[in-house]
Amino acid sequence: MARTLLFLSADSFHATIWRGGRLGVAQHFSNNTRGREQFSAFLKEHRDPAYLLVDVIEEDFRLEIVPHLIGPSRRDLMARKFEQFYRGTPFRQARLLRRQKEGRRDDEMLFSALTNPARISPWLDALHANHIPLVGIYSLPNISTPLIRNIASDHVLLLSWEKDAGLRQTYFKNKRLHFSRLIPIGEDSTFSESVATETRRTQQYLKSLSLPPPGEMLDVHIICHNSNRQELQDKLESSSDLRYTYLDIQELGLSVESKSTFLDSDATPLFLHLLTHKPPSAHYANLDHMHFYVLWQLRHIFYGLAALILAVSASWSGIAYWQGRAYAANTEPLERQAETIRERTQRIHRSFANTTVPAADMKTAVLLSRKLDRYSPTSEDILRELSFALDRFTQVKVNKIAWHVSAADAAPSAYPAQVITFDGELQGFGGGYRKALDYFNRFQQDLARRGYAVSVQSLPLDVSSKGSISGEITNSDGKPAQFTLKIVWRQKE
Amino acid sequence: MILSKADLPDIKWSMIALLISLVVSGSLVSISGKFEERALKDRQAAQKQLNDARDQLGTAENDQENMASYAMEYNALVAQKVIGDEQRLDWMEGLEKLRQQGVARDFTYTISPQHAYAPSPPLDAGNFQLNRSDMSMQIDLLHEEQLLRLFGGMHAQMAGWFILDGCTLSRAEAANEFSTLKAECSGGWFTMKNKNAP
Numbered sequence: 001m002a003r004t005l006l007f008l009s010a011d012s013f014h015a016t017i018w019r020g021g022r023l024g025v026a027q028h029f030s031n032n033t034r035g036r037e038q039f040s041a042f043l044k045e046h047r048d049p050a051y052l053l054v055d056v057i058e059e060d061f062r063l064e065i066v067p068h069l070i071g072p073s074r075r076d077l078m079a080r081k082f083e084q085f086y087r088g089t090p091f092r093q094a095r096l097l098r099r100q101k102e103g104r105r106d107d108e109m110l111f112s113a114l115t116n117p118a119r120i121s122p123w124l125d126a127l128h129a130n131h132i133p134l135v136g137i138y139s140l141p142n143i144s145t146p147l148i149r150n151i152a153s154d155h156v157l158l159l160s161w162e163k164d165a166g167l168r169q170t171y172f173k174n175k176r177l178h179f180s181r182l183i184p185i186g187e188d189s190t191f192s193e194s195v196a197t198e199t200r201r202t203q204q205y206l207k208s209l210s211l212p213p214p215g216e217m218l219d220v221h222i223i224c225h226n227s228n229r230q231e232l233q234d235k236l237e238s239s240s241d242l243r244y245t246y247l248d249i250q251e252l253g254l255s256v257e258s259k260s261t262f263l264d265s266d267a268t269p270l271f272l273h274l275l276t277h278k279p280p281s282a283h284y285a286n287l288d289h290m291h292f293y294v295l296w297q298l299r300h301i302f303y304g305l306a307a308l309i310l311a312v313s314a315s316w317s318g319i320a321y322w323q324g325r326a327y328a329a330n331t332e333p334l335e336r337q338a339e340t341i342r343e344r345t346q347r348i349h350r351s352f353a354n355t356t357v358p359a360a361d362m363k364t365a366v367l368l369s370r371k372l373d374r375y376s377p378t379s380e381d382i383l384r385e386l387s388f389a390l391d392r393f394t395q396v397k398v399n400k401i402a403w404h405v406s407a408a409d410a411a412p413s414a415y416p417a418q419v420i421t422f423d424g425e426l427q428g429f430g431g432g433y434r435k436a437l438d439y440f441n442r443f444q445q446d447l448a449r450r451g452y453a454v455s456v457q458s459l460p461l462d463v464s465s466k467g468s469i470s471g472e473i474t475n476s477d478g479k480p481a482q483f484t485l486k487i488v489w490r491q492k493e
Numbered sequence: 494m495i496l497s498k499a500d501l502p503d504i505k506w507s508m509i510a511l512l513i514s515l516v517v518s519g520s521l522v523s524i525s526g527k528f529e530e531r532a533l534k535d536r537q538a539a540q541k542q543l544n545d546a547r548d549q550l551g552t553a554e555n556d557q558e559n560m561a562s563y564a565m566e567y568n569a570l571v572a573q574k575v576i577g578d579e580q581r582l583d584w585m586e587g588l589e590k591l592r593q594q595g596v597a598r599d600f601t602y603t604i605s606p607q608h609a610y611a612p613s614p615p616l617d618a619g620n621f622q623l624n625r626s627d628m629s630m631q632i633d634l635l636h637e638e639q640l641l642r643l644f645g646g647m648h649a650q651m652a653g654w655f656i657l658d659g660c661t662l663s664r665a666e667a668a669n670e671f672s673t674l675k676a677e678c679s680g681g682w683f684t685m686k687n688k689n690a691p
Binding site: 131291292295296298299300302303305306307309310312313314316317318320321323324325327328330331334335337338339341342344345348349351352357358359360361362363364365366367368369370371372375376378379380383387399400401402403404405407410414415416418 | 557560614
């Protein structure tokens with residue numbers, strides 16, 4: 001995806017299109033009405049996300065130690081500090097350098113700001129008017145950190161030359177940005193001469209701040225083209241507390257995946273590449289400046305979501321369709337098989353001899369009659385065993401016997417039961433109650449052995465605790481000992 | 494940052510795209526889901542039809558083996574006039590014949606109008622309408638054996654199927670040399686008729 005890279009220096013503003021690791025030709029716009037109109041026209045043609053890189057003198061750095069706070073308290077503290085240090089500019093930021101390890105464990109913060117907003121605002125207005133998504137406003141020192149990450153030194157002074165801005169000197173302590181200054185290079189001076197004079201001055205300034213501490217080396221790393229290297233080496237001489245190292249701009253470009261060819265020591269294209277490669281999260285733009293970038297992100301999230309939803313649903317639908325096809329493919333053989341079996345069944349039905357009555361009806365009638373036959377057993381079947389029992393127990397006299405079919409008493413048989421109500425009396429026991437009851441019990445047990453379920457409805461003599469003795473055994477008065485039994489006969493399975 | 498109505502033009506096409514994708518995706522999922530569901534149902538139905546066909550074939554093969562005995566029993570039921578319309582004259586003549594044979598000392602009977610019959614527990618009657626004409630009998634007997642002979646005769650000699658529900662057998666109140674027992678029985682003449690028969 002293409003990016004619009006904007007570079008703003010004290011005297012110059014230019015835009016470059018970055019696409020696939022290559023920078024296009026820079027288009028310069030002058031800071032007047034005509035220049036801004038041309039910039040607007042340019043933006044109408046290039047609506048990609050824009051990065052604004054600022055390299056100006058009016059950038060202030062302030063080291064502060066603040067209490068370690070979180071949440072709204074920290075936000076309020078930062079707001080107070082910004083109002084205290086940089087009231088007049090919206091382009092400000094605070095970066096945590098480190099948290100102290102002793103005492104209150106306060107935070108060491110680097111506050112910085114672009115102190116001349118009037119230099120930036122016209123170009124921002126043009127971006128805003130054209131609804132261009134601004135990713136951020138970055139200063140050159142802010143984005144330099146990746147270049148010194150692999151340098152094994154705690155005190156690094158990084159020197160770079162930007163053709164439209166000047167010589168940039170940025171001091172890093174323990175790989176963290178501490179201070180930066182920009183020195184314009186006049187027409188009467190060269191890059192190597194400026195490096196030679198200004199490095200000593202900066203070293204003096206740092207010494208006044210005890211940086212680096214006495215005994216430690218200040219490593220000066222100079223970004224330069226091979227063509228300038230010899231000239232620089234001739235003019236610069238390392239000492240006991242200062243050491244020069246030369247960073248090949250072409251190699252640095254490759255390290256940030258730049259496909260551009262660097263023709264001289266101008267590091268502007270290198271920093272623009274760096275911006276697209278790994279832009280830092282902290283920068284000078286606030287949410288108002290980034291309004292259209294947020295909209296751009298929202299737009300892309302919506303498009304991404306739409307694509308994702310479509311892809312997922314298409315995959316799901318594809319699987320469901322494939323599964324459905326598999327089901328359909330399985331269905332046809334099953335139907336053919338069923339049809340074949342049905343034809344066989346019909347052939348068998350046609351082969352049945354009876355021509356007037358359907359075979360199914362014939363079968364139904366026969367099976368029904370077979371079952372119904374068991375619903376109504378003959379009286380002989382029901383009473384046979386009872387009759388045999390009476391032959392054995394000759395002192396039991398039958399007074400009345402009744403039987404009826406009962407579906408309610410069928411269980412566990414599948415067929416209705418026959419319930420026999422047997423009214424009888426015991427004869428020939430005189431006053432021998434115990435003997436009579438024993439005889440009666442044996443009669444019941446005999447019936448049970450013969451397959452009947454027997455329950456007593458009324459005893460010849462109730463000797464239980466709940467009953468009242470009525471003495472119905474044939475006594476001296478000749479009164480009969482009558483009883484009633486419920487006898488259930490069930491079909492055998 | 495708060496989004497306002499003025500921001501809508503910047504994101505409207507992406508929102509429309511999202512909405513369209515939701516609608517299209519919903520439709521795709523719904524259509525393919527229904528297709529799969531219908532195909533699954535069709536397969537399940539085909540599997541059920543196959544199972545049913547196999548069951549029917551098994552039944553038919555079983556019937557084929559048993560058809561000879563089914564036909565014989567069916568024809569016997571027809572001959573016994575159990576299948577078809579009821580034949581009350583046959584029953585009256587048959588009972589009169591048994592009376593003349595002196596199977597029981599004497600008996601009277603009452604046959605009620607025919608009604609639909611539902612066995613308990615229920616039985617599958619298939620294509621047949623089951624009917625029953627209830628009959629109650631008062632029988633004078635010399636001894637119990639006569640009752641058994643009477644029902645045996647009704648079963649063996651008469652056309653029809655009498656289902657006996659129950660009897661009450663008691664000693665006659667005024668026993669004499671001709672009648673010592675009295676029986677009151679109830680039951681019904683069972684017939685079944687094919688619903689397709691004229």
